[in-house]
Amino acid sequence: MRERVTAIQAEARVDQRGKEGRVKGTVLMFVQRPGRVRFDVMTQFGPAAILTSDGEAFAFSDLREKRYMYGATCPRNIARLIGIPMSVQETAILLLGGTSLIEHERTEIEWVQDRYRIKLRAPDGSRQEVDFAVVGKDMEAPTAQQRLRLKRSEIFDPKGRSIWRVRYDEYRVLAMGEYGIAMPFEVHVEQPATDTDTLVKFKDIRFESDVPAEAFVQQPRPGMQQEEALCEQ
DSSP: OGGGOOEEEEEEEEEEEETTEEEEEEEEEEEETTTEEEEEEEETTEEEEEEEESSSEEEEEETTTTEEEEEEOOHHHHHHHHSOOSOHHHHHHHHTTOOOOOOOSEEEEEEETTEEEEEEEOTTSOEEEEEEEEOGGGGGSOGGGOOEEEEEEEEEOTTSOEEEEEEEEEEEEEEETTEEEEEEEEEEEEEGGGTEEEEEEEEEEEEESOOOGGGGOOOOOTTOEEEEOOSOO
16 A cells, blocks of 8 residues: 555654764655655754755755765765665655565564564575564454554674664554555664664655656755765775
8 A cells, every 4th residue: 555655745853863973853855766855954044954866866965064965876875864874765665664675585474472574584694574563453353354564674684683674653544545544654763783873753744646856856056065975985
């Protein structure tokens, strides 16, 4: 059902913790499948920073420092604002309430406490766990009739170390035409290797059917210092 959602316009409170400290703020965003994003970091005086990606071209305006960065879209550049070094496609899927999946050769499913856990195993030994909780009284319904909520997705390297972990909570059912679609209003991303923790609490989510392409690109404002944003150090 959630795959019917192709784009959202949203307002969220983002709480990011990392090696450089803690940053909190309100972010306005457009997110569109398969990999287009726009994030406007807001203050009471207007935007303080803007990050855009149309899937290929990346741009980041630091309006306080009058600095404009541009380059290719890559995990390092996406992380410059939201602290999540993921591909733009992965980032879009997460914010739309889904999860990317690793390439795998084996699948297992088990019941863990109060949820289904799907385990995907890749040829190189890495694995992914995806947890689904059963909605309310559906616990008593036949399996095929149970409604599920994605609660957690975590990827581990071949040595069993967590690469990233995402938790989904505070689901609300939003209307889209004749359908009611459950969206998580809390998305919590943790990356132990980079000591990064980002909590996104949505205040408002609106489904969009056609976001203008120009929303995902930007040009430097007059007087801004321009700098190429490299994907590799």
